[in-house]
Amino acid sequence: xxxxxxxxxxxxxxxxxxxxxxxxxxxxxxxxxxxxxxxxxxxxxxxxxxxxxxxxxxxxxxxxxxxxxxxxxxxxxxxxxxxxxxxxxxxxxxxxxxxxxxxxxxxxxxxxxxxxxxxxxxxxxxxxxxxxxxxxxxxxxxxxxxxxxxxxxxxxxxxxxxxxxxxxxxxxxxxxxxxxxxxxxxxxxxxxxxxxxxxxxxxxxxxxxxxxxxxxxxxxxxxxxxxxxxxxxxxxxxxxxxxxxxxxxxxxxx
Amino acid sequence: xxxxxxxxxxxxxxxxxxxxxxxxxxxxxxxxxxxxxxxxxxxxxxxxxxxxxxxxxxxxxxxxxxxxxxxxxxxxxxxxxxxxxxxxxxxxxxxxxxxxxxxxxxxxxxxxxxxxxxxxxxxxxxxxxxxxxxxxxxxxxxxxxxxxxxxxxxxxxxxxxxxxxxxxxxxxxxxxxxxxxxxxxxxxxxxxxxxxxxxxxxxxxxxxxxxxxxxxxxxxxxxxxxxxxxxxxxxxxxxxxxxxxxxxxxxxxx
Numbered sequence: 001x002x003x004x005x006x007x008x009x010x011x012x013x014x015x016x017x018x019x020x021x022x023x024x025x026x027x028x029x030x031x032x033x034x035x036x037x038x039x040x041x042x043x044x045x046x047x048x049x050x051x052x053x054x055x056x057x058x059x060x061x062x063x064x065x066x067x068x069x070x071x072x073x074x075x076x077x078x079x080x081x082x083x084x085x086x087x088x089x090x091x092x093x094x095x096x097x098x099x100x101x102x103x104x105x106x107x108x109x110x111x112x113x114x115x116x117x118x119x120x121x122x123x124x125x126x127x128x129x130x131x132x133x134x135x136x137x138x139x140x141x142x143x144x145x146x147x148x149x150x151x152x153x154x155x156x157x158x159x160x161x162x163x164x165x166x167x168x169x170x171x172x173x174x175x176x177x178x179x180x181x182x183x184x185x186x187x188x189x190x191x192x193x194x195x196x197x198x199x200x201x202x203x204x205x206x207x208x209x210x211x212x213x214x215x216x217x218x219x220x221x222x223x224x225x226x227x228x229x230x231x232x233x234x235x236x237x238x239x240x241x242x243x244x245x246x247x248x249x250x251x252x253x254x
Numbered sequence: 255x256x257x258x259x260x261x262x263x264x265x266x267x268x269x270x271x272x273x274x275x276x277x278x279x280x281x282x283x284x285x286x287x288x289x290x291x292x293x294x295x296x297x298x299x300x301x302x303x304x305x306x307x308x309x310x311x312x313x314x315x316x317x318x319x320x321x322x323x324x325x326x327x328x329x330x331x332x333x334x335x336x337x338x339x340x341x342x343x344x345x346x347x348x349x350x351x352x353x354x355x356x357x358x359x360x361x362x363x364x365x366x367x368x369x370x371x372x373x374x375x376x377x378x379x380x381x382x383x384x385x386x387x388x389x390x391x392x393x394x395x396x397x398x399x400x401x402x403x404x405x406x407x408x409x410x411x412x413x414x415x416x417x418x419x420x421x422x423x424x425x426x427x428x429x430x431x432x433x434x435x436x437x438x439x440x441x442x443x444x445x446x447x448x449x450x451x452x453x454x455x456x457x458x459x460x461x462x463x464x465x466x467x468x469x470x471x472x473x474x475x476x477x478x479x480x481x482x483x484x485x486x487x488x489x490x491x492x493x494x495x496x497x498x499x500x501x502x503x504x505x506x507x508x
Contacts, residue, residue, distance in 0.1 A: 011377045057378070081375075089375045121335075121343045123265045124311070124382065 003100060004076055005064045005250055006031075006046075007092040012057040013127040013237065014087055019051045027052075027061070027088060034083035035065060047102045049109070049244040053196075055236035057128075060091070062244045064102040092251050100250075108173065108189055108245040113202040114238045115184040129183070130202075130238035136209035138179045143215035144208040145175035145186070148201060155225040157201050158194030159233070168194055177205065184209075187242075196233050203231030255320045257354060258330055259504055260285075260300075261346040266311040267381040267491065268341055273305045281306075281315070281342060288337035289319060301356045303363070303498040307450075309490035311382075314345070316498045318356040346505050354504075362427065362443055362499040367456040368492045369438040383437070384456075384492035390463035392433045397469035398462040399429035399440070402455060409479040411455050412448030413487070422448055431459065441496075450487050457485030 016024035028046060035044040048063040073093040080090045116129040117136055125131060151171040158168060172190040186202055207213040221229050270278035282300060289298040302317040327347040334344045370383040371390055405425040412422060426444040440456055461467040475483050
């Protein structure tokens with residue numbers, strides 16, 4: 001058996017999320033449908049680096065599968081893309097060691113969240129950004145990002161619905177905020193993310209941008225461990241899984 | 255009665271074109287549905303500057319209607335946008351003289367066609383550009399544009415299916431080609447456009463870019479009046495109705 005890792009991009013607009021579910025269109029479902037075709041009807045499970053929600057996009061999702069076939073990486077890429085719907089593309093394929101796992105071996109993930117800060121609605125951006133028409137204090141938003149960086153218990157910034165066991169301590173290496181004309185781009189890099197964590201952090205940074213909260217309040221929010229105190233969960237269509245990193249760059253020589 | 259002119263943008267992806275038709279979703283249909291709601295169920299016909307096909311977008315479509323109501327332009331804009339689906343937006347509203355007509359008074363239209371010239375497919379652009387992966391000679395494409403400019407019989411560059419009566423002579427004021435990284439933008443301005451004319455011109459300029467035809471062949475194509483000799487009709491999702499001009503700028507003081 002050969003273990004194959006794929007770097008995949010998808011437009012999340014028309015998917016009910018990454019993870020396979022009965023009776024709805026999912027990214028994993030489309031990938032496994034293609035792999036079954038390649039494998040003459042045999043089911044081949046694909047293991048993603050993690051889920052993305054309904055409407056969330058990916059510039060670089062990672063997923064692995066095992067196959068008895070002996071194709072070159074170029075042949076795998078061509079075979080898979082010939083069976084992909086228009087909103088999924090396999091950007092890169094590489095052979096990985098038997099011990100590799102696309103989810104368990106992740107050392108860092110990067111997400112980006114795009115706010116479009118214009119009075120007038122732009123119909124072409126409806127599925128790709130969060131359109132917010134009122135003035136924002138981007139300097140304060142940058143400061144809030146600095147307060148969110150580091151190792152913290154992120155209970156306040158994760159969905160109260162998600163009853164995950166174990167620690168809610170995560171480390172964020174970067175929470176930065178970049179303005180380019182009407183676009184405000186939030187970049188988050190960390191060793192792991194809880195359910196809805198990026199969208200709740202984005203909602204909290206937005207509250208700071210609207211001066212409903214100060215950058216200095218972030219420490220208090222961490223202490224309280226109370227989801228109710230953080231900002232809203234911002235909508236999914238502005239969120240992009242931007243990159244997934246492993247111990248070494250698996251695609252360096254591909 | 256007051257005559258109201260609207261400047262409208264729409265993402266054409268999920269519409270069966272501009273013009274109203276039974277049992278399918280159209281831009282005109284959505285606009286008239288909103289106007290009927292505002293007018294307590296009374297049908298109000300809206301007159302666009304012209305049709306756009308299924309999948310074609312508009313940055314600035316123009317359309318007028320008449321109403322017995324006496325709202326300010328800001329109130330009209332707010333009322334209409336509150337009833338618009340997410341893929342249509344009314345960008346501007348102005349009151350126009352009784353004699354004005356959104357279609358008959360057009361003096362110039364501008365269309366743009368976007369080619370994305372990259373080896374690798376970009377899933378986020380699938381509904382917004384034409385992705386062409388092979389090398390293009392943009393210099394030759396610019397020269398072809400120059401040959402297409404001016405007053406000509408555009409029979410060769412219009413759909414053979416469209417049995418329009420009357421002259422196929424039109425004047426193009428601009429047919430230009432602009433490269434910005436991987437993006438090639440075609441800008442066409444003219445006093446009128448025949449059915450599929452922009453997409454056939456784009457297909458012909460693409461043939462020149464691929465060196466399957468030379469810029470010097472354009473004159474021959476005009477002479478032959480034969481649709482078969484021109485390039486393919488390129489797909490609709492890369493085409494944008496960019497602007498519509500009247501004798502004077504109706505929105506100047508709005």
